[in-house]
Amino acid sequence: MLNNLKFNILLYFLCSFSALSQDNPEEIRKxxxxxxxxxxxxxxxxxxxxxxxxxxxxxxxxxxxxxxxxxxxxxxxxxxxxxxxxxxxxxxxxxxxxxxxxxxxxxxxxxxxxxxxxxxxxxxxxxxxxxxxxxxxxxxxxxxxxxxxxxxxxxxxxxxxxxxxxxxxxxxxxxxxxxxxxxxxxxxxxxxxxxxxxxxxxxxxxxxxxxxxxxxxxxxxxxxxxxxxxxxxNIKTPTRLFFIPYTSGYLSTDKENTDFEFKGGLDIKYGINDAFTLDAILIPDFGQTKYDNVVLNLGPFEQQFNENRPFFTEGTDLFSKGNLLYSRRIGSVPNLSITLDENETIDQYPASVNLLNAVKISGRDKNGLGIGFLNAVTEKTMATAYNETTGTSREVEIAPLTNYNVTVLDQRFNKNSSVTLINTNVMRNGSFRDANVLGLLFDLNTKKNTFNLSGDLKMSSLYELENTNGYNTSLYLGETSGKVRFSSGINYVSKDFDNNDLGINFQTNYTSWSGNANYRILNPNKTFNTFRVDLNSYMQYNNTTGKIQSNNFNINVSTTNKDNHYFGGGIDYNPFKNYDYYEPRTDGRYLVLPDSYGAWVYFSSNYNYKFALDINPYFTNTSEKNRNEYGITISPRYRFSDKFSFIYSFDIYKQQKNVGYIDSDETAIYLAKRDRDTYTNSITSKYSIKPNMNFALSVRHYWSYAENKNIYSLNEDGTLTENSSYTANKNSNFSTWNMDLSYSWWFAPGSQLSILYRNNANAFSRDIDKDFGNNLSGILKDNLQHIFSISIRYYIDYNQAKNWFSKA
Known part of the structure; x- marks a missing residue:
């Protein structure tokens, strides 16, 4: 019955969209x-x-x-x-x-x-x-x-x-x-x-x-x-061949060691024809990329980081189709299951796996066909396993030689629509698992660009001891013009859908429904330059049990007044209990979460003024007594001159009676009600001598601690029973510090000299000291690592270089 319902909905959307597509609007004046x-x-x-x-x-x-x-x-x-x-x-x-x-x-x-x-x-x-x-x-x-x-x-x-x-x-x-x-x-x-x-x-x-x-x-x-x-x-497409050689040096020091590392390499860009470009990196060097904003992660899912490596961020619109590529997987910390002997442990995993080389081809021809091809290879990585009983050590392969591949074919038509085929593939040398994901996507718009129909069908395949296939499909319809617009969609994800070898996906085994209706003004009125109000709804059901995994109804308003100050706000309401199948970290078990409501407001003053302020208070309250969360972000900024500006941001976030997983054994799953405080301070500043010569400062101090107040065992029906026998200390106290001070000089087109001083530190403990000053001084005193680096990249255009040789 459910399958028939889905088919009928799909048929209705397609028929409706086909009728709407017959509009024959006037041509846009050009x-x-x-x-x-x-x-x-x-x-x-x-x-x-x-x-x-x-x-x-x-x-x-x-x-x-x-x-x-x-x-x-x-x-x-x-x-x-x-x-x-x-x-x-x-x-x-x-x-x-x-x-x-x-x-x-x-x-x-x-x-x-x-x-x-x-x-x-x-x-x-x-x-x-x-x-x-x-x-x-x-x-x-x-x-x-x-x-x-x-x-x-x-x-x-x-x-x-x-x-x-x-x-x-x-x-x-x-x-x-x-x-x-x-x-x-x-x-x-x-x-x-x-x-x-x-x-x-x-x-x-x-x-x-x-x-x-x-x-x-x-x-x-x-x-x-x-x-x-x-x-x-009578113009000709030139030979697009560019070489970017680079050299860099790194001096690293902490309280125990001082190391110096020298690197050199070459990037190549080649125009295969008028439409397609090949990019290749040999001996990659990402040592000066921006640091990650690491947080204390107590949830069931990994923290997702932004991609900061230039090769994986430049011109990657084709590879982002279908959200199947999470490029941080390439060269990331190994996360495969490793077979260890009894009493063996690996004290320290490497922070990353070395990238040996990477190549990508991308572009779009005059007929609207976009082709993307990305291939990267990471090296075999070993770690030391130590046997506490025998006192012996041995080398363990924790990441094999691995090939990552993404292929995209994207055909655009009617100037505003597209159909896309995308495939991601991971092949690991040896007995480790391989993975493949295939996706078919479509994005269709009427000639007037008034309605949109989009959707996808994705299939994941894992190849290990027992091969598995999973599916993820969605369909969305929306009106995309006028003052009043709407959208609605459905998404189905099977239990075995897994694209995490080269993508990132947290939740599976659900069906969700979403809807949006919004109103906006298209021209200023007496009060506002811009005004928009959105009504949103979302429901998610577990495919196996039919229980509600997530629900939310909210109204959001965003405005800009005549002085170009921005005001926004919203109200959230989750009227039903949620059944969380992920927090217990055990297949088939769930935790019941109470209904809740919350609100937020946001103000951002006009950045044209020398002084501007962003402020964003927010809160969420639940039907469970004393279980709530609230916080505020305050960010003043000041532009001293056209060259010098300074931005400070402070965020405090408090959770009371938050419930989360702490441990499990053969007899029980243990959760705790905990109070958690999080403080984030950051500074961003720049001094620009001229557009091609800049100093930049970035500082971030993050501190979060979670203090367990009561320990509970999870019941089969998702409720909790207080447990007095579990006595292990599972409090968490984490802090991290990062500072980057950089000088950048673009001394020739495409050529750059970068000088970077960086220090960073982090600390984790089960003991909590709530004194802010002690936390900050402790992390700076005991853990600080210093890195000084210089990097030079020089851009060589083949068309200019050949003239050098001819003149010689």
């Missing part, structure tokens, strides 16, 4: 800009004083995108843009008038950080297919930002191209010049080119964004609403 070819050089200095600029056709008459969508730009802020091209690059010149040039905001920041600054950008789609933009921005301070953009994944600023730009403040506003080499773009090999293009200008002090070609905010698809660039002809 402006056209004609460019012309030049033979003389353009100096990228921000002055636009070359004669070639005088006769170039202009793009003007910008229209507001937000907050007052459709309003023409004021003539005092008139914006004029011109484009030229030659055999190697396109050139963009922009004159951005402003009747109050002394009020132009121009904070200096590192790359890809707009800060508090006006900005100008260009969106380029070389195939004019409405599928993917290459976006380039210049701030009024001269900083650069670039990203890849798709409707499905938004803007990906991890992608970095090599291009030139300059900005100048003038008596009548500011100007921009940009040179974007063809190597930074993707376009077809046709003799005559027609590109999709749009220009965007942000007036930061007003929080206003304007575009050249009007972008209707009622329609979700921005890329399809670009204008047209014509006139480019």
């Amino acid at each position: 402006k056209t800009l004609q460019t012309r070819k030049i033979s003389s050089s353009i100096s990228i200095d921000g002055h636009l004083n070359e004669k070639e600029w005088e006769n170039a056709e202009t793009a003007t008459n910008f229209v507001m995108y937000s907050p007052d969508n459709g309003k023409p730009i004021d003539q005092t802020k008139k914006t004029i843009v011109k484009i030229l091209y030659d055999n190697n690059a396109i050139y963009i010149g922009a004159v951005l008038h402003d009747d109050e040039p002394d009020k132009i905001l121009k904070e200096i920041t590192e790359r890809d950080n707009f800060g508090t600054s006006d900005s100008f950008g260009v969106y380029i789609n070389g195939y004019n297919d409405g599928q993917q933009d290459f976006r380039f921005f210049v701030t009024a301070a001269g900083g650069q930002a670039d990203c890849l953009a798709t409707e499905q994944n938004g803007e990906d600023y991890s992608w970095n191209a090599i291009w030139e730009s300059a900005a100048k403040i003038t008596d009548s506003g500011w100007t921009v010049e940009m040179k974007i080499p063809y190597a930074a773009l993707r376009f077809s090999a046709e003799e005559k080119q027609t590109w999709g293009i749009n220009f965007v200008r942000e007036l930061k002090r007003y929080r206003q964004t304007y575009t050249w070609n009007f972008v209707n905010s009622q329609i979700g698809a921005v890329i399809q609403q670009a204008g047209l660039l014509k006139g480019i002809s």
